[in-house]
Amino acid sequence: MVVGLFLGYCIRQWIAKRNYETVEVKAQRRIKKAEEDVKRIVREASEEASQIVKKARKETDERNFEILSREKILLKRENSLDQRYATQEMREKEFSERVERLKVIKENIERAKKEVDLRLEEIAGMTQEKAKEELIINVERENSEEILDKIRRIEREGKERFESRAKEILSTAIQRCAVDQTQEITTTIVNIPGDEIKGRIIGKEGRNIKTLEKLTGVEIIIDDTPEAVVISGFDSVRRHIAKIALEKLIKDGRIQPARIEDTVSWAENEITKQIRDAGELAAYEVGVVGLDPKLIQLIGRLKFRTSYGQNVLLHSVEVSLLAGALAAEVGGNTTIAKRAGLLHDIGKALDHQVEGSHTDIGVRVLERFGIEKSVISAVKSHHEEHPYESVEGMLVQAADAISGSRPGARKDNLENYLKRLADLEEIANSFRGVSKSYAIAAGREIRIFVNPDEMDDLQSRNLAKEIAERIHEELRYPGEIRVIVIREKRVIEYAK
Numbered sequence: 001m002v003v004g005l006f007l008g009y010c011i012r013q014w015i016a017k018r019n020y021e022t023v024e025v026k027a028q029r030r031i032k033k034a035e036e037d038v039k040r041i042v043r044e045a046s047e048e049a050s051q052i053v054k055k056a057r058k059e060t061d062e063r064n065f066e067i068l069s070r071e072k073i074l075l076k077r078e079n080s081l082d083q084r085y086a087t088q089e090m091r092e093k094e095f096s097e098r099v100e101r102l103k104v105i106k107e108n109i110e111r112a113k114k115e116v117d118l119r120l121e122e123i124a125g126m127t128q129e130k131a132k133e134e135l136i137i138n139v140e141r142e143n144s145e146e147i148l149d150k151i152r153r154i155e156r157e158g159k160e161r162f163e164s165r166a167k168e169i170l171s172t173a174i175q176r177c178a179v180d181q182t183q184e185i186t187t188t189i190v191n192i193p194g195d196e197i198k199g200r201i202i203g204k205e206g207r208n209i210k211t212l213e214k215l216t217g218v219e220i221i222i223d224d225t226p227e228a229v230v231i232s233g234f235d236s237v238r239r240h241i242a243k244i245a246l247e248k249l250i251k252d253g254r255i256q257p258a259r260i261e262d263t264v265s266w267a268e269n270e271i272t273k274q275i276r277d278a279g280e281l282a283a284y285e286v287g288v289v290g291l292d293p294k295l296i297q298l299i300g301r302l303k304f305r306t307s308y309g310q311n312v313l314l315h316s317v318e319v320s321l322l323a324g325a326l327a328a329e330v331g332g333n334t335t336i337a338k339r340a341g342l343l344h345d346i347g348k349a350l351d352h353q354v355e356g357s358h359t360d361i362g363v364r365v366l367e368r369f370g371i372e373k374s375v376i377s378a379v380k381s382h383h384e385e386h387p388y389e390s391v392e393g394m395l396v397q398a399a400d401a402i403s404g405s406r407p408g409a410r411k412d413n414l415e416n417y418l419k420r421l422a423d424l425e426e427i428a429n430s431f432r433g434v435s436k437s438y439a440i441a442a443g444r445e446i447r448i449f450v451n452p453d454e455m456d457d458l459q460s461r462n463l464a465k466e467i468a469e470r471i472h473e474e475l476r477y478p479g480e481i482r483v484i485v486i487r488e489k490r491v492i493e494y495a496k
Contacts, residue, residue, distance in 0.1 A: 188230070188231040188232075188239045188240070188242075188243050189228050189229070189230055189231075190228070190229045190230075190231060190243055190246050190247060190250075191227060191228055192227055192228065192229055192250055193227070193250070194227065195226060197250060198222050198229070200255045201220070201222065201229065201246070201249075201250075201255060202222060203255065203256070203257075207257055208255050208256065208257065208260060209222070211257045211260045211261070212242065212245070212246065212260050212264070215260065215261060215264040216238050216241050216242035216245065216264060217233065217235065217238045218231050218232060218233035218235070218238050218239055218242045219231070219232045219233060220232075220242070220246075229246065231243055231246070235304075236304035236305065236306065237271060237301070237304040240271055240304060241264065241267045241268055242264075242267075244267040244270055244271065245260070245263045245264045245266075245267040248263050248266070248267065249263050274300075274303075275297060275300035275301050275303065275304075276293075276296065276297055276300055277300070278299075278300040278303040278313060279296035279297055279298070279299035279300030279301075280296055280300070282299055282300070282313055282316065282317050282342065283296060283299065283342065285317055286317055286320040286321055286324070286338050286341070286342050287324075287338060288320070288338055288339050288342050291369075292370075294369070295343075295346075295365075295369050298346055298349045298350070298365065299313070299316070299342065299343075299349075300313070301349040302316060302345065302346070302348060302349055305348050305349065307345070307348065307404075310403075310404065312345050312348050315345065315403050315404070316341065316342050316343075316344065316345050316346075317342065318399075318403045319341040319342070319344060319345075319396065319399045319400050319403050320337075320338045320339075320341030320342040320399075321338075321341070322341065322398075322399035322402055322403060323338060323340065323341035323395045323398075323399040324337050324338040324341065326398060326399060327391075327392060327395050330391065330395070332391045332392050332395055333374075336372070336374050336375055336378060336390075336392045337378070337392045337395050337396060337399075339371075339372075339375045340375045340378035340379050340382075340392055340393070340396045341396050341399055341400075343362065343366060343371070343379055344362070344378075344379045344382045344396055344400060345358060345362065346362040346365055346366065346379075347359060347361030347362030347363075347365065348362075350365065357385070359379070359380055359382070359385050360380075360385075362379055362380075363376055363379060363380045366379060374392065377389040377390055377393060378390060378392040378393040378395075378396045379396070380393075381393040381394075381396075381397065382396045382397045382400050383397070383400075383476075384397065420439075420443045420475065421439040421443050422439075423474075423475055424437075424439040424443060424446045424471065424475070425437050425438070425439050425446070427467065427470055427471055427474065427475075428448045431463060431466065431467060432454070433450045433451050433454040433455045433459070433463065434448055434449070434451075434463075435449050435450060435451050436448075436449045437449070441482075443481070444480070444481055444482065445481065445483075445484065446467075446471075446481060446482070446483055446484070447484045447486060448464075448467065448483070448484065448485045448486065449486050449487075449488075450463065450485060450486070450487050452487050452488060452489035453489075455487060456487075457487065460485045460487045461485070463485055464483050464484070464485040467483050467485075468481075468483045471483070
């Protein structure tokens, strides 16, 4: 066993040594192979690096050549620019010298002209302005008929052409918009089932009618008119509140002070609802959206306002539609025109509560509600109190005039009618050469007689224009006023 162990140990050592030699040989081979690979890689890298260097040198040479070429071109251009700059400086210098010489020549000419003019004035014995005046007067005197005929022909042709186009535009717009108009009065009639109800409305010692008049602010007239009670008052809202309350009391049958108070309160709420509905309906009818609810409420209040008997809400709707149609015909902004037309009389909803003209009140109201500046501009110029700032302002003013001048739309009282006639005659009589003037045709025409010895035909024509312009500037009137100047010279001789 001992001998076997020894032999086994010796054999084990021998095998291990042999294996060690084999691994060492393999390692040496691998090292050798690695060295050869390294040499090969270094050689390949060296060749590749040399190629890259050659390529880089070639590119560098090409770029250097290109840079040199560009430098040559730039130098050439720079030389050319220097030459041009020098040439330009010379030309500018020459030009400045010529300008100075021309200034001197011009001054000499002006001085010589003045000397000639002064000399001519000394010879003629009058100034240049006086000579020009005399020349114009002589030309007018000698050729007045020819000038007058030419002016008439030009004005006639231009007027016919522009009137034809204006009539076409206006007729198209008016034809597209027709709003029914009814005259408003200051009284409202309430029908009652029988005359016996009149005593119940009056009440004991007049308590019922006094309570109703006090709460509504109107006057209730009970007379011999059969089956009718008249409510009188200038405020349309109060009249309608009184009418609704009275109709409800008559239907209910209980007419007493406490019941009257409750009914009037209910009628006020009902009118508020009607006002809001009227404003919304008007805005919907003309296609205006995005308005504040409070502004809609103000528009609705126009339903109970009148202007010369014309309902202001119906008038505003008509102006909005007309302004939109006119804007579409002439190429304006239809949206702005419609909004301005609907809101142009918004100040009339508050003009009995706030001081100022309805135009100024309306502008302040629209500014408070944040309405567009273009709309406000069109609103404030619709009565020509402010200058026009846009074509939409002119269209709103034209639409307002059309709506107000329609037959039956408005009525005028006797005082305003007589005042307009007197103002027309006063304006006409204030001009030199006018002998008499007569306002006729309900103030739509004024006939003016001039002194033929003081005025010729041309001066008479100019007088008609001046009077028409002054009437347009100073008076407010619907439609147009025809100005007729009459010059008649009669020569009478007797044969004896």
